[in-house]
Amino acid sequence: MKLLFIGDIFGRSGREMIEDHLYALKKQHQIDFVIANGENSAHGKGITQRVYEELIFNGVQAITMGNHTYAKKELLDFIDEADRLIVPYNQLKTLPGVGSRIFTWQNKRIRVTNLLGVAFMNGYNYNPFIAMDELLEECDEDYHIVDFHAETTSEKIALSYYLSGRVSAVLGTHTHVQTADEKIIDQKTAFISDVGMTGPKEGIIGCSKESILYKMTTGLNHRFEVDEGPAQLCGVVIEFDEETNLPIKIERIMI
Structure with a gap:
């Protein structure tokens, strides 16, 4: 099985990248199942019903949030x-x-779980390590993909080792910058600190440079505007062994 995970879809240009490239990506890499993070898909913040239905129509089979x-x-x-x-x-x-769902593909069960980090976040989230311990007591699916939406690479790496051999993949989202540390831990769990962002490529993590720089240079609150420049699509393709269900390859994608 081959799975494509697409990093944070940001605004209209991110959705257009899905519309323009997802079909070809699925064909090129022979993708069986597509997951995308959509927490910024509606004008850079949140999701609407129209956007939700648009992403599904264009081939996304599961949408994680943050x-x-x-x-x-x-x-x-x-x-x-x-x-x-x-x-x-x-x-x-x-x-x-629902924070963890099961999908079926050719008699294989795929569980998708979304988690929030606690470091430098709002402080209201339940400890993700303990939360996963509780969830895994009832899990026996063929594949388990975890989208860990967190701020720090250290927390993401720590969770990946903590869940090594217990889930199929721990894929980091939220920081919008694709990292170059993809690997398979102990030949059991695929990992990357951040999948990257699908959206404006020349702004500052999706927003216009002017709106971000104004706040950083003046210290005054300012509305962040979605950048309208050229776009990118970031993701990872994970290939699993059909007999063992273990990951055998993780590859970064950037268009």
Whole structure:
């Protein structure tokens, strides 16, 4: 089996990259299942029903989220029917949504889990290490893909070693910059610190340079604007052995 995970889709240009390139990517790499992080897919923050349906129409089979999950209040109107959406598993229990879902592909069961980090985040998230211990007590799927939406590389690397051999992949998102540390840990768990961002490539992590630099040079709050320049698509392709279900290759993609 081959799985494609697409990094944080940011705004309209990120969605256009999915529309323009996903079909060819699936054909080129013989992809069986596609996961994408969509927490910034609606104008750089959150997701709407129209955007959710657009991503599915263009070939995304599972959509993970992150710290901006509920930025668009419209999500609350359709989240119960959004059966391809995976929200952070270790978020406050009072928040709606499903944090770990099982999908079926050719009699293989694929579990997709979304986690939030705690380092330099808002402080309201449940410890992801303990949360995974609790979740894994009930997991026996063929593949288990974890989107770890976290700020620091150290926390992501730590979780990857903690879950080595217990999940199929730990894939970092959130920082929007693709890292060059992809590997397979102990020949059991695929890992990368950050998959990268799918969206504006010449701004500052998706936003216009002017809006970010204004705040950084003046210290004044300023609305961050989505950059409208050229775009990129970042992701990883993971290949699994059909008999053992273990990962045998992880490859970075950047268009």
